[in-house]
Amino acid sequence: MSQQTTIRKLAELVNTPVDKLLEQLAEAGMKFSGPDQVITSAEKLKLHGFLRRAHGKADKPADEVIAPGKITLNRSRKQEITVGGGGQAANTAAWLARAGAGVTLVAAALITAYGCGKEEPKKAAAPAAVDDSVTVKIGHAGPLTGGIAHLGKDDENGVHLAVDEANAKKIKLGGKTVNWVMMSEDDQADPKLGPTIAQKFVDAKVAGVVGHLNSGVTIPASAVYNQAGMPMISGSATNPKLTEQGFKSIFRTVARDDQQGPAIAAYIVNELKLKKVAIADDATAYGEGLANEVEKTLKAAGVDVVAHEKTNDKATDFKAILTKIKAKNPDVIFHGGMDATGGPMLKQARELGIKAAFAFGDGACTDEMGKLAGAAAEGLICSQAGLPASAASNPKA
Numbered sequence: 030m031s032q033q034t035t036i037r038k039l040a041e042l043v044n045t046p047v048d049k050l051l052e053q054l055a056e057a058g059m060k061f062s063g064p065d066q067v068i069t070s071a072e073k074l075k076l077h078g079f080l081r082r083a084h085g086k087a088d089k090p091a092d093e094v095i096a097p098g099k100i101t102l103n104r105s106r107k108q109e110i111t112v113g114g115g116g117q118a119a120n121t122a123a124w125l126a127r128a129g130a131g132v133t134l135v136a137a138a139l140i141t142a143y144g145c146g147k148e149e150p151k152k153a154a155a156p157a158a159v160d161d162s163v164t165v166k167i168g169h170a171g172p173l174t175g176g177i178a179h180l181g182k183d184d185e186n187g188v189h190l191a192v193d194e195a196n197a198k199k200i201k202l203g204g205k206t207v208n209w210v211m212m213s214e215d216d217q218a219d220p221k222l223g224p225t226i227a228q229k230f231v232d233a234k235v236a237g238v239v240g241h242l243n244s245g246v247t248i249p250a251s252a253v254y255n256q257a258g259m260p261m262i263s264g265s266a267t268n269p270k271l272t273e274q275g276f277k278s279i280f281r282t283v284a285r286d287d288q289q290g291p292a293i294a295a296y297i298v299n300e301l302k303l304k305k306v307a308i309a310d311d312a313t314a315y316g317e318g319l320a321n322e323v324e325k326t327l328k329a330a331g332v333d334v335v336a337h338e339k340t341n342d343k344a345t346d347f348k349a350i351l352t353k354i355k356a357k358n359p360d361v362i363f364h365g366g367m368d369a370t371g372g373p374m375l376k377q378a379r380e381l382g383i384k385a386a387f388a389f390g391d392g393a394c395t396d397e398m399g400k401l402a403g404a405a406a407e408g409l410i411c412s413q414a415g416l417p418a419s420a421a422s423n424p425k426a
Contacts, residue, residue, distance in 0.1 A: 037064040163205040166212050167192060168230040170223075170240035170250070173215035176343075176369030179397055181242055184264065185213050188239050216250075218243050218342070220314075223250030231257040244268035245314035251279045267391070267414050268318045283391075284414040286315070290322025293363065293388060293412045298330045301386065301410075303360035307336040309350055309374070310365030316342070319390045320365030335359050340374075342366060347374040351381055359385050361410075367392040372401020379405040386410060 040047040047064040054061060061068075169188040171181030192209045200207045212235055214226045223246040230238055231253065237260035241247040247266035254261040255276035262280040263271070269285045297303050306327055310320035324334050335357040338350040351374070354362060362378065362385050364371050371393035378387070387409050389398075394411030402409070 034068045035065050036061050036068065039068070040064070161205050162208050163202055164208045164210055165202070166210050166233060166235040168233075168235040168238035168240070169211055169213040170216050170226050170230070170238060170246075171242040172218040173213070175217055177218055177242075177367050180265075180367075180395070181215070181218075184240065184242055185211075188213070216241055216243075216246050218246060220245045220249055223247065224253050226250065227253035227261075230254075231259060235259070237261065239264070241266065243313065243315055244271060244318065247271055248274075248314060251276055254278060265391070265414075266315075268314045270314070270318075282415075286319045286322050286390075289390060289412055289414045290319050291326040293319075293390065294323050294326035294330065294332075296410070296412075297327065297361055297363075297388060298332060301361065303332075303386070305333050305335050305358070305360045307338070307354045307357055307359035307362045307385070308334060308365065309338040309340060309347075309354070309362065311342040311344070311367070311370050312339050313342050313366070315392060316365035316367070316390075318365075319392075320363065323363050323365070340366075340370065342370060344370060345373055347377050348381065351378050351383065355381060355383050361386040361388055363388045364393065365390060368395045368397045368401060372398050372406070375402040375409065376405045388412075390414075 036051060037047055040050045045053075051061060051064070167188065169185050171184045172178055173181045173185065188211050192211045195207070195209045200209075212230070212233060214229060216222045216226050220243075223241060226241075227238070227250040238254065239262055241250055241263060242265050244266040245268075247261075247263050248268065248271050251261060251271060251274065255274075255278055258278055260278045260280070262282065264282045266281055267283055267286045267289060269287050271281060272279065272285070297306065308320050308324055310316040320337070324337060327334055336354050336359070338353060340347060340350060347370075362383070364374055364387065366374075366389075368389075371389050375387050375398075378385075389409065389411040391412055391414045394413055398409065398411075399406045
């Protein structure tokens with residue numbers, strides 16, 4: 030109903046004195062402050078609920094509870110009266126009719142007062158949406174901070190691109206659309222962090238891992254992946270030990286150091302025709318491993334290796350070892366390490382007046398070398414453990 034219902038209005042509807050109606054309702058446990066009190070939705074609910082209780086279970090005869098001598102409910106019936114909005118009030122009226130009860134104006138008025146409120150019938154809840162997708166996590170690990178973070182970010186961007194392209198294809202797995210998600214971790218090029226990050230991926234139940242970048246990090250991490258049976262694939266870990274471990278789920282897409290090293294040595298011998306070589310490496314699994322392969326091949330070819338100096342992958346000052354090398358007057362200097370050390374070493378060598386050619390492996394064959402070495406980068410020689418991008422799409426390359 031659009032108008033508010035009061036006790037006075039209810040008394041008029043049932044032709045009963047207001048004070049008598051208040052007394053009857055009070056005996057039924059429903060107290061109102063006065064004749065002009067508006068019957069709220071909650072109070073209407075109580076009135077209707079009382080009818081339900083009177084029907085199902087009552088401590089007193091029904092005709093003594095709400096309308097003296099005027100309502101006789103058949104308590105043998107056990108039908109449920111639903112409590113709710115206006116539509117439920119109609120259910121109540123239908124039940125009263127089926128019960129064959131002698132319904133007086135009091136009962137009718139209570140039902141009317143309840144059923145004509147402003148409350149709308151509750152709509153049935155919409156069925157829950159069926160999830161027709163499945164999430165697949167792909168791990169990425171590499172140095173995202175530190176001196177070679179640019180290389181790690183390159184790899185991360187590649188994985189991100191592959192994930193975006195896969196999601197655009199709406200690939201199905203078991204009839205469900207796959208939602209590919211990348212989980213990326215910064216291993217800081219630190220061998221000690223490799224196993225920790227690998228275990229993190231195992232715990233997260235990723236489907237597979239792209240990485241790590243450095244051989245020194247990849248090798249210890251690979252043991253964790255192998256134990257979990259988790260696929261791992263590296264595009265840059267070149268140390269032969271990685272795949273010589275015999276792990277079934279460990280892969281790489283790049284040539285090994287025992288392939289790259291001999292190729293560098295062959296270029297020095299056959300193309301440059303140089304006879305005296307000095308070597309410096311950063312003492313990492315990658316840098317030292319590659320330098321050793323170069324040295325072994327050079328010596329087998331009869332080239333004089335006049336020096337082999339050590340540094341580390343965090344070093345920035347190379348003048349001490351370069352001074353030793355300068356004294357040997359080599360024709361070429363090979364550096365086994367990444368661009369973060371190769372660039373500064375080359376620049377400092379030129380500052381010391383060293384005229385020898387410089388050669389590097391794939392870890393220093395980057396655009397970053399030009400930034401780090403400046404003008405000294407002109408004429409450097411470097412190798413790639415795979416086809417260069419310009420030749421990758423050329424079927425004749």
